[in-house]
Amino acid sequence: MSLRVERHGDVVQLRMTSAGGRAIGLGVSVYVVRGVMIDAGFPHARRELVAAARSLNVRGLVITHWHEDHAGNAPALAANGIAISARDETLSILRSRPGIQLYRRAIWGRPPRLGAEPSRFDPVEAGLALIHTPGHSPDHQVVWDASTRTLFSGDLWLGVRARVIHYDEDPYRIIESLRAALALEPARMFDAHRGAVLDPVEAIRAKIDWLGSTLTEIEQRVEQGWSDGEIVRRVLGGEESAALISRGSYSRRNLVQAARRRLLRRSRGSE
Numbered sequence: 357m358s359l360r361v362e363r364h365g366d367v368v369q370l371r372m373t374s375a376g377g378r379a380i381g382l383g384v385s386v387y388v389v390r391g392v393m394i395d396a397g398f399p400h401a402r403r404e405l406v407a408a409a410r411s412l413n414v415r416g417l418v419i420t421h422w423h424e425d426h427a428g429n430a431p432a433l434a435a436n437g438i439a440i441s442a443r444d445e446t447l448s449i450l451r452s453r454p455g456i457q458l459y460r461r462a463i464w465g466r467p468p469r470l471g472a473e474p475s476r477f478d479p480v481e482a483g484l485a486l487i488h489t490p491g492h493s494p495d496h497q498v499v500w501d502a503s504t505r506t507l508f509s510g511d512l513w514l515g516v517r518a519r520v521i522h523y524d525e526d527p528y529r530i531i532e533s534l535r536a537a538l539a540l541e542p543a544r545m546f547d548a549h550r551g552a553v554l555d556p557v558e559a560i561r562a563k564i565d566w567l568g569s570t571l572t573e574i575e576q577r578v579e580q581g582w583s584d585g586e587i588v589r590r591v592l593g594g595e596e597s598a599a600l601i602s603r604g605s606y607s608r609r610n611l612v613q614a615a616r617r618r619l620l621r622r623s624r625g626s627e
Contacts, residue, residue: 399465
C-alpha cells in the first residue's frame with residue numbers, strides 16, 4: 357500500500373494505491389479542505405489513512421457514497437473520534453456491511469460494519485454544501501465549496517470517455533447529475549480517481565456530450581438488432597481487462613445493458 361500527499365493550494369490530496377490496484381492501474385484519492393476529509397479511502401489503506409487524518413487534524417468526514425474505495429475507512433475514522441456527514445442511505449448500507457465481489461475485496465478490501473451511530477457534523481459549518489448526484493450509485497453526492505468554486509466530484513465524472521461502468525449504474529441519471537454539476541460552473545474540480553481536472557466546465561460538458569451521443573448510438577444499434585458483443589466491439593472499442601477480472605460486473609457491456617433497459621421501459625410506457 358502506498359499513500360502520496362499532494363497539495364493544491366488550500367486542498368490536500370491523499371492518493372492511495374494497493375498492490376492489486378497498481379496491477380490494473382486503479383488508485384483513489386481523498387481530499388482534505390479546512391479540516392474536512394472528503395471520502396475515506398479503502399480498507400487496505402486503513403493504517404496510513406488514519407495516520408494522515410491525525411497529522412492533518414481532520415475534524416470531520418464527508419462520504420460521497422458507500423463504495424468501499426470511498427467509505428472503507430469510515431468505521432476506523434469514527435472510532436478515532438472523527439464526526440461523519442453522509443446521506444442516511446449511505447450510513448444504512450455501511451451498517452449492513454453488504455457483500456462485494458471478490459475482485460473488489462482483493463483490490464480495496466471489505467470494510468468492517470459501521471457500528472454505533474457515529475458523531476455527526478454539518479459541513480455547512482465548514483462552508484461546504486452537499487448535492488445529491490445519483491447515477492453512479494443511488495446515494496452518490498458531490499461536495500461544493502462555493503467560496504472557491506471548487507467541486508469535489510467523487511465518482512460523478514471519472515473521465516470524458518469512461519466506458520466501463522458497474523452493472524447497477526444508471527448512465528442516464530449520471531447525465532442528469534452532470535448537468536447539475538455543470539450549472540455550478542466550477543473553477544476547480546477534484547475527481548476521486550483522476551485527481552485535479554483542468555478546465556472542469558469544459559470537462560463536464562464534454563462528458564455530457566460524449567455519454568449522451570454514445571447512448572443514443574447504442575440505442576440505435578440495439579433497435580437495429582445488433583448483439584451486445586457487436587456493440588461493445590464496434591461502438592465502444594471492445595472490452596477492457598476489468599470485464600474479465602470482475603466477471604462482467606464492471607464492464608463496457610453494462611453500458612449496453614443500461615441502454616437496453618431504457619428502451620424496454622420506453623416500450624412498456626413506464627418512462
